[in-house]
Amino acid sequence: MRRIVVAVMGTISALVLLFSYHTSTRSGMPSVAAPSVAAAPPDPSAGSSSTSSPSTSSPSTSSSSGTSSYTGDAVDTRWGPVQVRITVQGGRITAAEAVQYPQNNPRDQEINAYAVPLLNQEAVQEQGGAIDAVSGATVTSDGYIQSLQSAIDQAHL
């Protein structure tokens, strides 16, 4: 059961992370409006570095010893609205939670099937945590097939 929950979170995160890419190839997309997960790592020098943040999302920094959570804006995707909350600790995403996500059609399920691995924190932790990069078969810009790499990147933008 827990795995399913993780899977759903992974899906949503992957979807949303995808939108944060500055891409011109996905014309059908809501033009990169709000990378919901604008996760700047806790930066001691910047009380709020929202000037460099690419989105209008409001990092609700519930900070306690370097742990921050960020709730993105709802992004209106082709598949429906998506909104995600992530927790960043020590510069790494330690949890992701879908606040709002598209459901109830086969396409969503297909997305799930692909995206299950994407932000699977269980896997990250089982493997000993701090991974800086993932080498795997070529990840393209297309679709939802994003890797753990995007989650790692997000934690350091």
Next chain:
Amino acid sequence: MTGGLPRRAFVRQIMGLPVSVHVRGPKARGPEVAALVEAAFTALRADEDTFSTWRYGSAVSRIRRGELSLAEAGARVREVALLCEEASARTGGAFSGWLPGGPGGVVAFDPTGVVKGWAVERAFTELSDRLAGHDILVSAGGDVLVACDRTDTPDWTVAVEDPVDRARVVLTVPMRRGAVATSGTAARGNHIVDPATRAAPTGLLSATVIGPHLTWADIYATAAFVHGHAAGAWIATVPDHAAVLVTSVGTVLRIHPGFVT
């Protein structure tokens, strides 16, 4: 985790791939680093303009249509053509820069298999050279390059993805300098063609090669994947490279030719 040093990631879509760059060091979050990283991205885009096989006006597209000869092409195109020749020679023909799929289905110049690794290595080695006192890590669609100019930082940790379950990694490699490249079918379907049979290779789910340079790690990973069942025996003959092979039944083989334990 980074010795208290600032760290910043940059991500752009180039050559149809997500390209991530991580910089750590005192100025990692400053404007100079951002400008240098942007210059590297720009260099990569220029190579995309030259080498794309799907942009009608690119030099490589013109070569494929017979409108431009290699001899007349620019220095970078000729360099890549030579690299393709060398790659074919070094891999026993398992890699080729001339593949079916040209206009009318004929065999045509297609350096795509070397361009990504070569271009990324070019752009980001130059970046690394200009970033004294900083470490960098680049991941270009699953191929990874790292370079550390510092000695007081932890190693970068590069994970090798499990092609059976992409939620998992089969192992992690601590690195300070070098490259990790993977060829496989997991993300794109069968996009690799055996130049000899013109069919998709079988035998491996993925081939990961670890070595000093991304250009060659990338070429060798493609070649190892094409070699299939014979990849282990073949890669063991390649100096200075290690490999992690995942067979079609999910067995993980680690090939350590000496310098890696």
